[in-house]
Amino acid sequence: MTTRGLALVVIVALSCITLSVNLHAQGDTAQQIKELQQQSRDAQMKNDASWAQQHLADGFVAGNSWGDWQTKDDFIKDLQNKTAKWKSGDISDLQVATFGPNIAVSHYTFTYDAELRGTHRARTVICSDTWINDSGTWKTAATHCSMVKGK
């Protein structure tokens, strides 16, 4: 084999390794976000403000299915004041799309029955969450849900 041929083989092999490592990393990120999404739901249902404090980005915004906005402070205050009383809440159809190593968007269905700020809501919503990797910690930058069925 000529030197040029050998160089070509090495370049192709390195490209394959790089592609494989990238695909593996994307798969890892998607799996990590799926686990964090479940943790996020658990924290919300347990009114765990410390988890939210750590995993909501500064500048976080939530758009809920009845058209209200909530900031990070509003969201944490609600958890601290335990304004939400959850009977049930289940995530399904969770899908994650990654955009480079530091950005991911999850799409999922959330079916819940809860009293939220004194209003009983039992509904199925579909949500999109944007996750950013902030110096090694994945944080939610935004969440927005819209109602599919329920009241």
Next chain:
Amino acid sequence: MFMKRTWMWCLVGLLSLGSAALSQDITAGGGTEKAVAALEHQWLQSQKTNNPDLVAPLLADKFVNTARDGKVTGKADSLAAAKATKYDAVAYDDVKVTTFGSAAIATGDFKAKGTDSSGKPLDTHERFTDTWVKMPNGQWQCVASHQSSIEM
């Protein structure tokens, strides 16, 4: 004496570099917010003029739209729906952009009247969240848009 002077110049140099970097970061942050707000304006123009060609380049290939009724569509179906929708009046209000490195979140109010993609009358007031990502070629593209109706 010479060493002291050298250290002093090094310190001045470092402080200048730090200050320049900080100033560039702040400018880049503000610049990004303006750039993304301009793209949101272009999206509005596409709706005002019923011209989906204006919005097509703003959407990433992996773009996902979630409508106020929970209907999820990709880029091709979203553009087809945009083409079939006819707006008589459309307005954005209270648009805010927050940047997170190579991601930006735009939120706002959306009011529209016209005819929807299935030919039914449209009169809606919604809130939207758009997720923008700076692509490897340096262009900002929307990867997700989510709307919900405002309950009265």
